[in-house]
Amino acid sequence: MEWQTDILGADFESCAFEAAGPDGVVRRATLVRHVPRQAADGADSAGAADGADTPAKRSVLFLHGWSDYFFNVALAEFWTGQGFRFYALDMHNHGRSLQADRPGGYVEHLDDYDAEISKAIEMIRASEGPCPLTLMGHSTGGLIAALWVSSHPGSVQHLVLNSPWLEMHGSVVVRRAAQTMVKPLARFRPTTILRLPERGFYYRSISSSAEGEWVLDDKYRPPMAFPVRAGWLSAVLSGHTRVARGLRIDIPILVLISGASANGMVWRESMRRSDAVLDVNTMAVRAMTLGRSVTLERVDGGLHDVFLSAGPVRADAYARLARWIHGYITNGQRTAPPAGHERGPAEERHDH
Numbered sequence: 001m002e003w004q005t006d007i008l009g010a011d012f013e014s015c016a017f018e019a020a021g022p023d024g025v026v027r028r029a030t031l032v033r034h035v036p037r038q039a040a041d042g043a044d045s046a047g048a049a050d051g052a053d054t055p056a057k058r059s060v061l062f063l064h065g066w067s068d069y070f071f072n073v074a075l076a077e078f079w080t081g082q083g084f085r086f087y088a089l090d091m092h093n094h095g096r097s098l099q100a101d102r103p104g105g106y107v108e109h110l111d112d113y114d115a116e117i118s119k120a121i122e123m124i125r126a127s128e129g130p131c132p133l134t135l136m137g138h139s140t141g142g143l144i145a146a147l148w149v150s151s152h153p154g155s156v157q158h159l160v161l162n163s164p165w166l167e168m169h170g171s172v173v174v175r176r177a178a179q180t181m182v183k184p185l186a187r188f189r190p191t192t193i194l195r196l197p198e199r200g201f202y203y204r205s206i207s208s209s210a211e212g213e214w215v216l217d218d219k220y221r222p223p224m225a226f227p228v229r230a231g232w233l234s235a236v237l238s239g240h241t242r243v244a245r246g247l248r249i250d251i252p253i254l255v256l257i258s259g260a261s262a263n264g265m266v267w268r269e270s271m272r273r274s275d276a277v278l279d280v281n282t283m284a285v286r287a288m289t290l291g292r293s294v295t296l297e298r299v300d301g302g303l304h305d306v307f308l309s310a311g312p313v314r315a316d317a318y319a320r321l322a323r324w325i326h327g328y329i330t331n332g333q334r335t336a337p338p339a340g341h342e343r344g345p346a347e348e349r350h351d352h
Contacts, residue, residue, distance in 0.1 A: 001123060003033070007096070007217070008073060011036045014096060017123070019115040027092035028099065029116035031123055034076040034086040058329065059128050061120060061156075062088040065139030065165075065305070067105045067225035069095025071216065075307055078318055082325055085128055089120045091144075095220045105226035108190055110144055110239045117148050121155065134158040134329065138305055139277070140165050143239050146290055150247035158329055159253045159290075160321070163304050165236070166243045166286035169263065169279045175244075179237045182230050190231025200224050201267055201276045206308045211272075214308055249291030252328045256317060257283050258302035258309075273313070277304040295324055 006012035014032045021027065060079050064070050070088035079086040090096040091113055093106050107113065121133065135156045137145030142164025149159050168175040185192055203223045206212035210223070258275040262268055280298070287296055297320045299306045301313040309317065 006032055008032075008071065011073075012076070014090075015123070016097070017116075017119060019119040021112055021115040023112070025112070027112065027116060028097050029092050029120065030090040030096040031120050032070050032088040032090065032096070034080055036077075036080060057083060058132050058134070059085040059087060059124050060134040060136055060160075061117075061124060062086070063117070063135070063137040063141035063145050064088070064090065064094065065141045067094070067222060068139070068141075069217075069220040071214070071221075072305075072307060074314075078321075082322065083330070084134070085124070085131075087120070087124055089117065091116060091141075098220070103191060103226070103229065104222075106191065106229055106232050107235055108186075108231040110147055110235050111151075113144050114148060114151070117144075118152070118155075132157040132329070134160060136160040136162070137164060138162040140236065142166070143236070143243070146247055146249065146253075147239055147242060149251070150242075150249050153250065156251065158251055159249065160324075161253065161255045161287075162306055163257050163275060163278060163280075163302075164255065164283065164287070165240075165278055166290075167240050167279075167282045168237070169282065171282070172244060175237055175240055179234070179241075182234050182237070185230040186234035190229065190234070192230045193227040194230060194233065196228050197265060199265065199276075201271050202304050204267070205272050205276065205303055206305070212308075243286055243289055246289045247291060251291070251293070253287075253290050253294045254297065254321070254324045254328075255283070255287040255290075255294060256297045256299060256302075256306050256320065257287075258304070258306060259298045259300035273301040273303075273310070275302065275304045295328075297321075297324070 001015050001017060003013040003015045006014040011034060012032055013035050014030050016028060016030045018026050018028050062070060069090050076086040093102050093104055098104055133156045135145050135149060142161040143166060149156060168178060200223050204210040206214050207216045208214055257280045260274040261280045262270045262274040262276050284296055287294055299313060299317045301309060302317060303309045306317040307314050
């Protein structure tokens with residue numbers, strides 16, 4: 001495996017790799033890692049004073065949402081400040097792993113991600129040794145992470161979900177109706193694009209090229225997202241069905257969501273301080289089906305990604321995450337203050 005300087009700058013490296021699924025299809029994914037060269041005081045900031053290559057006591061792997069990629073430098077710095085080695089995976093047909101001849105964001109079965117997640121974890125274990133691993137997922141990545149943990153018991157020790165897409169809007173009735181309509185098309189013409197209303201409200205609230213704070217690369221995170229295809233929607237709905245039946249995850253789980261949703265086809269100012277993508281109350285109910293030890297944190301004023309919210313709100317989100325880490329992972333030992341979470345995007349180092 002060959003690590004190269006990543007698009008996020010000198011403190012990040014990335015490595016493209018291929019993984020073959022049980023269906024025999026080889027898919028390309030990209031693993032990103034945070035490798036801070038020097039902290040402000042001249043010492044390494046990766047939780048080990050003797051160099052960036054020294055194995056950490058703990059690691060974390062982040063999975064992005066649909067039509068997205070890893071770009072949040074502050075999130076990596078937060079985990080590093082807590083004594084973790086931070087990794088992120090740009091899954092196949094997303095972000096750094098996009099290929100010109102493949103449809104962006106597309107997957108026919110969520111299990112198709114299993115091989116690349118497993119291989120990424122093997123790469124982390126090879127680098128860091130047999131340290132405890134936390135899996136973190138956002139939105140659709142949260143759904144994928146929960147399903148993967150459920151089907152790979154014992155592989156990771158903790159699960160953190162940031163606004164996970166665990167159910168369709170409204171209720172199970174909506175999901176079943178959608179499944180009935182999309183299933184025949186997904187079976188015979190899976191790559192068919194569904195003509196659904198486009199909404200760019202979330203992008204408007206986060207992107208610095210619109211009205212937000214965050215520097216996004218539009219080819220990796222398109223303003224209107226990738227086209228919704230029948231096979232992809234069917235895969236997500238099947239994942240929701242599995243969650244509704246109960247995943248029986250037997251490790252500690254943290255679920256962070258906004259305090260409110262603001263859905264609709266017309267822009268509202270409340271979308272700057274709420275989840276404009278998913279129904280948070282539905283997420284809260286479904287979170288209780290994940291396993292036996294679930295902590296639910298509602299972040300008032302949070303966006304769909306609570307760690308992209310306005311400064312004071314994301315500081316609250318990071319404080320809640322830090323409290324859970326200290327309670328469930330580090331046994332109350334704080335490696336460093338939860339640094340990075342109060343810094344604005346303008347202070348971060350972006351090369352793209």
